[in-house]
Amino acid sequence: MKRFYVTTPIYYVNDLPHIGHAYTTVAADILARFHRLLGEEVFFLTGTDEHGQKVEKAAAERGRTPKDHADIMVENFRDLWRTLNISNDAFIRTTDGEHKAVVQELLQRLYEKGEIVKRPYKGWYCTPDERFWTEKEIRDGNCPDCGRPVEEIEEENYFFLMSRYAERLQQHIEQNPHYILPESRRNEVLGFLRAQPLGDLCISRPKKRLSWGIELPFDPDYVTYVWFDALINYFSATKYLSPGSLKEGWWPADHHIVGKDILTTHAVYWSTMLMALGMELPGNIFAHGWWTVDGKKMSKSLGNVVDPFKVSKEYGVDQFRYFLFREVTFGLDGDFSESAIIGRINSDLANDLGNLVSRTLSMAFRYFDGVVPQPVTLQGEIGDRAAQVPLRLKAHLDVLAFQKALGEIWEFLGMLNKFIDTEKPWALAKDPEKKKELERVIYTVLEGIRHIACFIAPFMPEAGEKMAEMLGLEGLVRPGVLSELRWGGLEPGTRLRKGEPLFPRIEKKREVPDMERETAGEVKKAERDDLISIDEFAKVELRTGKVLEAERVEGSSKLLRLIVDTGEKRQIVAGIGKSYSPEELVGKTVVVVANLKPAKLMGIESQGMLLAAGEGKDIAVLSPEREVKSGLRVK
Numbered sequence: 001m002k003r004f005y006v007t008t009p010i011y012y013v014n015d016l017p018h019i020g021h022a023y024t025t026v027a028a029d030i031l032a033r034f035h036r037l038l039g040e041e042v043f044f045l046t047g048t049d050e051h052g053q054k055v056e057k058a059a060a061e062r063g064r065t066p067k068d069h070a071d072i073m074v075e076n077f078r079d080l081w082r083t084l085n086i087s088n089d090a091f092i093r094t095t096d097g098e099h100k101a102v103v104q105e106l107l108q109r110l111y112e113k114g115e116i117v118k119r120p121y122k123g124w125y126c127t128p129d130e131r132f133w134t135e136k137e138i139r140d141g142n143c144p145d146c147g148r149p150v151e152e153i154e155e156e157n158y159f160f161l162m163s164r165y166a167e168r169l170q171q172h173i174e175q176n177p178h179y180i181l182p183e184s185r186r187n188e189v190l191g192f193l194r195a196q197p198l199g200d201l202c203i204s205r206p207k208k209r210l211s212w213g214i215e216l217p218f219d220p221d222y223v224t225y226v227w228f229d230a231l232i233n234y235f236s237a238t239k240y241l242s243p244g245s246l247k248e249g250w251w252p253a254d255h256h257i258v259g260k261d262i263l264t265t266h267a268v269y270w271s272t273m274l275m276a277l278g279m280e281l282p283g284n285i286f287a288h289g290w291w292t293v294d295g296k297k298m299s300k301s302l303g304n305v306v307d308p309f310k311v312s313k314e315y316g317v318d319q320f321r322y323f324l325f326r327e328v329t330f331g332l333d334g335d336f337s338e339s340a341i342i343g344r345i346n347s348d349l350a351n352d353l354g355n356l357v358s359r360t361l362s363m364a365f366r367y368f369d370g371v372v373p374q375p376v377t378l379q380g381e382i383g384d385r386a387a388q389v390p391l392r393l394k395a396h397l398d399v400l401a402f403q404k405a406l407g408e409i410w411e412f413l414g415m416l417n418k419f420i421d422t423e424k425p426w427a428l429a430k431d432p433e434k435k436k437e438l439e440r441v442i443y444t445v446l447e448g449i450r451h452i453a454c455f456i457a458p459f460m461p462e463a464g465e466k467m468a469e470m471l472g473l474e475g476l477v478r479p480g481v482l483s484e485l486r487w488g489g490l491e492p493g494t495r496l497r498k499g500e501p502l503f504p505r506i507e508k509k510r511e512v513p514d515m516e517r518e519t520a521g522e523v524k525k526a527e528r529d530d531l532i533s534i535d536e537f538a539k540v541e542l543r544t545g546k547v548l549e550a551e552r553v554e555g556s557s558k559l560l561r562l563i564v565d566t567g568e569k570r571q572i573v574a575g576i577g578k579s580y581s582p583e584e585l586v587g588k589t590v591v592v593v594a595n596l597k598p599a600k601l602m603g604i605e606s607q608g609m610l611l612a613a614g615e616g617k618d619i620a621v622l623s624p625e626r627e628v629k630s631g632l633r634v635k
């Protein structure tokens with residue numbers, strides 16, 4: 001059986017988890033779930049980085065021992081992973097005895113091979129970043145990375161002779177285009193390697209300065225540099241935490257997913273450490289971008305740190321997971337805002353997906369008593385596409401193109417939505433002679449939904465399960481299902497189940513940012529010379545009208561042709577097709593401008609206009625707050 005091994009960074013226990021931690025871990029979770037659905041044996045590892053100065057300092061500030069502090073803080077991460085439905089197979093802590101033993105074993109091996117040597121060392125040390133800088137690198141006495149003051153330190157230390165591997169590393173990156181992704185980051189690392197000779201790496205800290213670490217096996221006066229200890233987790237875990245019965249054979253990892261700020265430690269330190277140990281390199285190191293918040297850098301001092309517990313509670317776990325991977329290309333920076341997540345939920349989840357499921361189920365109940373009908377023929381081109389989706393998803397996910405993978409699923413569900421609109425099952429249902437056609441249409445869409453439940457499950461595990469339940473197919477989303485799916489596999493006679501809406505729309509007023517508010521105020525004072533009198537307003541004849549019929553205008557994704565009863569029947573062409581399906585509008589009472597001069601849109605005459613707010617996929621049609629008669633004047 002094919003194996004798949006994916007890791008996240010191990011997170012420092014000096015702080016609370018934020019959106020950045022959630023981002024990497026959900027990414028790894030999507031890959032792990034996807035590969036399980038392909039039928040592969042998966043090892044998904046996450047954990048915590050518990051040694052070093054940062055943790056020692058955070059513990060001291062709280063009056064705790066570092067281990068007590070870690071024991072308390074680690075629970076925040078475990079809690080978050082439970083909350084976000086993370087399916088990690090193991091959770092490593094660098095204070096685990098087994099991990100410490102592996103670190104010491106590897107250090108000893110490198111020392112005996114002459115890859116680690118003791119040298120006097122003088123350099124500028126940045127305590128918060130736990131790293132040395134050279135005289136040339138520091139800026140006005142400050143750390144070039146974080147800007148905080150550095151101190152000059154002279155001491156004997158142990159060095160890993162990393163410089164020996166510079167050329168081999170460069171070659172490896174050049175010969176393996178997928179070793180470091182995205183490509184822009186790969187070029188950065190290559191640029192860095194070509195620009196200057198690679199130095200050696202100081203891998204020890206004298207105990208007199210820092211005692212919270214793994215003791216060097218060959219010198220009890222020193223502990224191991226925290227990064228040297230931490231990176232080894234990816235290997236040590238395979239020795240004592242891997243799933244399944246076979247304990248060997250998990251190394252190397254297929255993907256190490258990391259944030260862009262810790263790419264060098266992985267691409268350079270970790271790769272050369274493995275080379276020196278004579279071990280295989282991982283398949284890929286992927287560096288993702290950073291989230292800003294409302295356009296600003298996320299920081300504690302600005303008080304804008306995004307709390308993943310809060311966001312997932314407010315908007316839903318699946319919704320949060322979806323947003324993170326649909327909104328921006330994995331690898332680039334992205335901006336988080338409430339309006340962005342609400343927009344995604346309302347358009348992609350409530351409208352496209354939720355609506356597809358709810359209208360199909362309600363038709364299946366209306367026309368077939370909630371039982372999957374037996375079709376005489378299957379819908380060819382939709383089935384062909386469904387069969388291709390898993391392969392396409394695999395191709396995208398092999399290079400962590402989550403956004404493209406989701407785009408692929410949304411194209412497929414768009415096909416189903418369009419299929420309903422063109423086949424008009426509600427019209428077929430009126431004609432007893434069209435029963436076979438109606439069966440074919442409803443079966444096709446239900447079968448499409450069964451496929452979508454499996455496709456989306458890695459991204460939105462709860463929604464995948466709920467969709468399967470609505471189809472009466474508990475246990476559908478199981479290991480291997482993506483390799484076994486067959487178009488037409490949905491059993492006629494299966495009893496469907498009505499469920500809660502998958503993704504309720506979120507009705508929330510967009511907050512007006514400060515700047516917009518100020519400008520709006522100014523406009524009020526200076527420029528309002530466009531006011532109209534009540535008499536002018538009275539010239540606009542607004543009337544309530546009930547939508548009797550609705551259909552898409554051929555060749556347009558936006559336009560719908562409606563027949564509306566405003567006391568008299570009239571035809572209206574409305575540009576709301578990206579937000580509403582025709583089916584949704586029939587029976588709705590809307591507000592119409594009834595005395596507008598007729599105009600032709602795509603050759604079809606429109607006798608009036610519908611009132612609606614918003615744009616594109618986010619249009620909301622105005623409707624009286626309670627049921628009223630058609631043809632009433634709106635004043």
Ligand code: ME8
Pocket residue numbers: 008009010011012013019020021023024049230231258259260261262289290291292298
């Ligand atoms: O670095 N947006 O641990 P850590 C996206 N222990 N990601 C962000 C972010 C943001 N605004 N801010 C931080 C460590 N991150 C080491 C790893 S691995 C052997 C050792 C990401 O707790 C950041 O890129 O500081 C990093 O991947 C993670 O969150 C924080 O890790």
